[in-house]
Amino acid sequence: MEQLSFLEMAGQSRGLPEELLEYRPGLFSEAESDQLLQNFITEVPWKQTIQKMYDKEVTTPRLTAWYGDIGTDYSATGTLSNPASWTPELLMIKNKVEPLAGIQFNSVLLNYYRDGNDSVAWHSDREKVLGKHPIIASVSLGQVRSFDIRNKANHHQKYSVRLEHGSFLLMKGDLQEHGEHRIAKSTQTMKPRVNLTFRVVIPH
Numbered sequence: 770m771e772q773l774s775f776l777e778m779a780g781q782s783r784g785l786p787e788e789l790l791e792y793r794p795g796l797f798s799e800a801e802s803d804q805l806l807q808n809f810i811t812e813v814p815w816k817q818t819i820q821k822m823y824d825k826e827v828t829t830p831r832l833t834a835w836y837g838d839i840g841t842d843y844s845a846t847g848t849l850s851n852p853a854s855w856t857p858e859l860l861m862i863k864n865k866v867e868p869l870a871g872i873q874f875n876s877v878l879l880n881y882y883r884d885g886n887d888s889v890a891w892h893s894d895r896e897k898v899l900g901k902h903p904i905i906a907s908v909s910l911g912q913v914r915s916f917d918i919r920n921k922a923n924h925h926q927k928y929s930v931r932l933e934h935g936s937f938l939l940m941k942g943d944l945q946e947h948g949e950h951r952i953a954k955s956t957q958t959m960k961p962r963v964n965l966t967f968r969v970v971i972p973h
């Protein structure tokens with residue numbers, strides 16, 4: 770049934786499948802968003818990590834950082850470790866997105882796309898520690914980038930959402946099970962962008 774809903778929605782509508790994605794521009798004002806962006810760019814201890822892709826080791830084409838409750842960082846392969854502690858800015862954003870998501874988050878992954886060369890490849894956020902149908906709240910600051918979504922089983926069923934400065938996007942339902950998403954590289958000049966994805970990490 771759930772898989773059908775993805776297929777049906779994708780086939781019928783050129784808009785966003787509401788069961789899977791909710792987009793809300795202007796969650797933060799322009800001034801507030803500018804301030805948050807500057808704060809994160811300068812204050813966050815950004816790292817560039819090495820990822821295993823098939824047999825190759827590749828450097829992640831963006832910078833990342835984890836914050837949250839004890840034991841909720843699952844970026845190190847196989848184990849949950851301790852992320853950095855919540856900052857006042859992150860707690861303020863967390864408090865604002867939780868009522869919209871209808872749940873409380875215990876972790877946030879920050880991504881820093883420095884320019885058009887930075888990206889995240891097609892993937893779904895389906896780690897075991899996120900549970901079967903994770904609810905992920907995404908806040909975007911800075912450069913508008915195109916967030917592409919496609920059906921894993923049929924790559925022609927594809928959507929794009931422009932994630933604006935200060936916007937909110939909720940990913941839910943079976944999106945991670947049957948869909949995948951990316952931020953593609955761009956040959957156009959791109960200013961910096963910071964994205965925050967709030968997650969619920971369930972320790973096993």
Ligand SMILES: O=C(O)CCC(=O)C(=O)O
Pocket residue numbers: 878880889894907909916932950951952964966
């Ligand atoms: O930058 C974005 O908007 C998406 C990031 C993402 O997909 C992720 O962190 O899993």
Ligand SMILES: [Fe+2]
Pocket residue numbers: 892893894950
């Ligand atoms: Fe993702």
